[in-house]
Amino acid sequence: DLHPSYLLCCFFGPILPFYERVIFACRDDPCPVKLNLSVGAYRTEEGKPLVLEVVRRAEQQLANDRSCDKGYLPIDGLADFNKLGAKLILGDDSHALEENRVVTIQCLSGTGSLRVGAEFLAKHHQQSVIYVPNPTWGNHPSIFTLAGLSVQYFRYYDPQTRGLDFEGMLEDLGAAPSGAIVVLQACAHNPTGIDPTLEQWEQIRQIVRSKGLLPFFDNAYQGFASGSLDSDAQSVRMFVADGGECLIAQSFAKNMGLYGERIGALTIVCTSEDVARKVHGQLLLVVRPMYLTPPIHGASIVTTILKNSDMYKDWTIELKGMADRIISMRQQLYEAIQARGTPGDWSHIIKQIGMFSFTGLNEKQVRWMAKEYHIYMTYDGRISMAGLSSKTVPQLADAIHAAIT
Numbered sequence: 001d002l003h004p005s006y007l008l009c010c011f012f013g014p015i016l017p018f019y020e021r022v023i024f025a026c027r028d029d030p031c032p033v034k035l036n037l038s039v040g041a042y043r044t045e046e047g048k049p050l051v052l053e054v055v056r057r058a059e060q061q062l063a064n065d066r067s068c069d070k071g072y073l074p075i076d077g078l079a080d081f082n083k084l085g086a087k088l089i090l091g092d093d094s095h096a097l098e099e100n101r102v103v104t105i106q107c108l109s110g111t112g113s114l115r116v117g118a119e120f121l122a123k124h125h126q127q128s129v130i131y132v133p134n135p136t137w138g139n140h141p142s143i144f145t146l147a148g149l150s151v152q153y154f155r156y157y158d159p160q161t162r163g164l165d166f167e168g169m170l171e172d173l174g175a176a177p178s179g180a181i182v183v184l185q186a187c188a189h190n191p192t193g194i195d196p197t198l199e200q201w202e203q204i205r206q207i208v209r210s211k212g213l214l215p216f217f218d219n220a221y222q223g224f225a226s227g228s229l230d231s232d233a234q235s236v237r238m239f240v241a242d243g244g245e246c247l248i249a250q251s252f253a254k255n256m257g258l259y260g261e262r263i264g265a266l267t268i269v270c271t272s273e274d275v276a277r278k279v280h281g282q283l284l285l286v287v288r289p290m291y292l293t294p295p296i297h298g299a300s301i302v303t304t305i306l307k308n309s310d311m312y313k314d315w316t317i318e319l320k321g322m323a324d325r326i327i328s329m330r331q332q333l334y335e336a337i338q339a340r341g342t343p344g345d346w347s348h349i350i351k352q353i354g355m356f357s358f359t360g361l362n363e364k365q366v367r368w369m370a371k372e373y374h375i376y377m378t379y380d381g382r383i384s385m386a387g388l389s390s391k392t393v394p395q396l397a398d399a400i401h402a403a404i405t
């Protein structure tokens with residue numbers, strides 16, 4: 001009576017990526033003070049998931065609206081959601097929007113947006129090679145491979161400096177075949193927490209355009225990195241402003257706390273209105289046999305908030321509160337490590353941005369910390385800063401100090 005996953009492992013190798021094994025190890029750990037820093041989901045100072053107040057108000061408004069029903073949405077989702085979501089990432093003054101060169105369809109959060117975009121590209125784009133950062137979000141290779149694309153990597157992280165390997169990145173993008181697709185994380189890079197500067201983004205844009213590469217932005221953390229929706233959209237808007245094509249996968253999981261509502265959107269910026277119309281038709285042919293139409297509730301919440309200026313403002317305040325708490329956790333952890341005199345330069349903890357910090361701890365140290373200190377992070381040394389609190393910072397700093405010395 002072998003567990004099904006064991007059988008599958010026998011035939012297909014370990015079906016659980018390393019971080020899911022970490023999550024199960026943490027779940028099965030009976031220690032009352034265990035600390036789970038492995039999943040990119042926001043937690044409050046009390047360590048609890050957060051439902052934004054503005055989300056609760058939007059849901060209340062929807063519940064009271066007797067005209068709301070639970071009928072099928074169109075294949076491309078809630079029209080108002082698509083329109084407002086596109087403006088959120090592209091900006092109110094986007095020329096691409098004014099020229100009707102933009103196609104946006106509601107998808108199943110960021111992951112679904114990436115997958116639908118990948119399936120579309122596998123079917124219609126002349127190049128099936130897709131370049132992703134090394135390292136990148138653990139799910140990217142599977143999403144693109146299963147869609148039929150061939151995954152390659154470009155250098156992104158320099159373990160020596162614990163910073164961006166910018167020269168290596170430019171060199172690898174420069175060597176990519178013309179037409180290749182390039183995945184760019186718009187902000188708050190997962191797992192490194194390292195983002196290019198605006199000047200570096202401009203150099204990336206120039207090489208992408210000059211080589212005729214197709215940018216596919218993964219915009220999972222807009223507003224969550226800096227606390228500003230517009231600042232975190234600058235990389236995307238820089239590319240769209242030049243009139244070229246790009247794809248953008250959008251998620252409201254983190255920035256609106258709608259993880260389980262699975263609400264996101266795929267936007268494709270085209271070179272003309274006519275191409276946009278044809279792309280829209282082809283996207284419907286991808287979605288219909290995949291999941292027919294997307295879910296209504298999450299889209300209704302987001303639309304209610306984005307449509308109402310007071311709710312939108314309240315959302316930006318709560319969003320900045322989440323981003324600021326994470327920034328404060330970075331500062332507190334850095335100071336606690338410094339106070340312990342832990343060997344090495346730990347300034348990357350405060351230089352990195354967004355949900356994650358790439359600590360530089362190796363797998364052996366990570367496993368030791370799990371065993372001896374009941375602290376769980378992904379084996380590549382990535383910690384979710386959102387999982388920390390002022391109370392648990394000392395526990396982590398002690399564990400890091402012990403693992404290093």
Ligand SMILES: Cc1ncc(COP(=O)(O)O)c(CN[C@@H](CCC(=O)O)C(=O)O)c1O
Nearest residue numbers: 039040109110111112137190218220251253
């Ligand atoms: C860069 C990036 N893109 C897309 C997603 C997918 O988000 P959606 O919920 O589909 O909108 C994540 C979530 N990565 C998190 C959470 C989940 C997971 O990977 O198991 C993480 O890396 O912990 C991400 O980090």
